[in-house]
Amino acid sequence: MANETVEFRLNVVPGDFGLVSLDPECIQSILYTRIAKVPCEVRFSDSYKVCTLFSTPSLVDGKKVLKGNQEITQYLRxxxxxxxxxxxGMKCSTxxxxxxLVQEKIRPLLEFVMWIDxxxxxxxxxPWHMKVLRLPFNYFYTNRHKKDAENLIETMYPYEDNPEVIKDYLNKAATEAFSSLSSLLGEKDYYFEHSPTSLDILVYAYLAPFxxxxxxxxxIGNMFTNLWPNLEKFVKRIDAKFMPDLTDNARNVIQSERNLVNDEEVSISAVIILSVSAVTLVMTFIVQRGFFRLR
Known part of the structure; x- marks a missing residue:
């Protein structure tokens, strides 16, 4: 997208394996800007500048920064x-x-499969995040998301310690949810006929990673092919119409929109924040391993 048409800047986690991002919230934010035709530059968090100064997803409009997909979409509306x-009213209720349904039965399984399994x-x-994101933010990001996933599952099953039993519970709940989504979609292009809405975006963001x-x-991918082929077609339909620049090649990102930030452009404040973060990470590691004891 040409710079002169850019009104907003969207900071997101990079994508791979045919996904525009490996973060479902980032997927939602990116897809919303595409469907709504928002003049937006997508910036990936594999540069020090984006990692240091912004969370993901976040939308920058001048001096205003919106954090999280819900806040971003509300602002764009x-x-x-x-x-x-x-x-x-009926469609809003649906x-x-x-x-x-997605948040309570599908998201927990995805969090478990990605971060706890x-x-x-x-x-x-x-390993993917450690390779793609910049040091030390790769450690911060993976530790935070793993901890968030563990907290979610612990909240859902506080008295169950066996991960295999938990996985069975999650699989059963998600399977029922996938069947419900499949029945509701039927042979339609989108959930409300011919135009995608935020509901289609949410469903896509949590189906595509599976x-x-x-x-x-x-x-799980083959289960969609065999049991819910219309959901698989739904994902491919959105890819083809709104993200045709994606491929299934490993470590693929949207090169045409990628902001290749030169490290020399990182501000002094960003360098200071990065340096402090790195020192803090190293000192925490040293103390935890017992190389240095605080008296």
Whole structure:
């Protein structure tokens, strides 16, 4: 997108494996800006400048910074970028119900599979983030998301310690939710006929990782092909219409929109923040390993 047309800047986690981002919230923010045709420059958090100065996802409009997908979409709606305009009361109620279904039954399984399942976390998700994001932010990001996932699952199953039992519970709940989403979509292009809304964005953001990520210990992608083929087609339909520049090649990002920030452009304040963060990380490691004891 040409710089002269850019009104907003969106900071997100990079994508890979045919995903525009590996973070579902970032996926939602990116897709919303595309469907709503927001004049927006997407900046990936694989540069020191973005890592140091912004969280993900975050939207910058002049001196104003909006954090998190919910805050971002609400702000864009206030700027007349509203893809839900015209939905009647029944459709709004359906949106709320399906949003709860996704958040309560599908999101927990994705969090578990990505961050708690030992093989997936240690062989795919964490190594990918450690390689793509900048030091020390890769440590901060992976530790925070792993802890958030653990807290979510612990809140849901406070008296269950066996991860395999928890996975079975989550799989059963998510399978029922996938079936409900499939039945509701039917043969339609989108959940409310011909125009995508924020509901389609939410569903896409939590289906696409299951379908596209090469998980080590589970093969959920093939389940969609066999059990819910219309959901798989739904994801491919959105890819083709709104993100045709994506490919399935490993370590793919949207090169045409990627902001290749030169490290020399990082401000002095950013360098100071980065340096303090790095020193703090190293000192924490030293103290935890017992190399240095505080008296």
């Amino acid at each position: 206030s700027k007349n970028y509203n893809i839900d305009f015209g939905l009647n 949106t709320m119900a399906i949003t709860s 030992k093989r997936n976390a240690e062989e795919l998700i964490i 379908i596209k990520l090469p998980f080590v210990s589970v093969d």
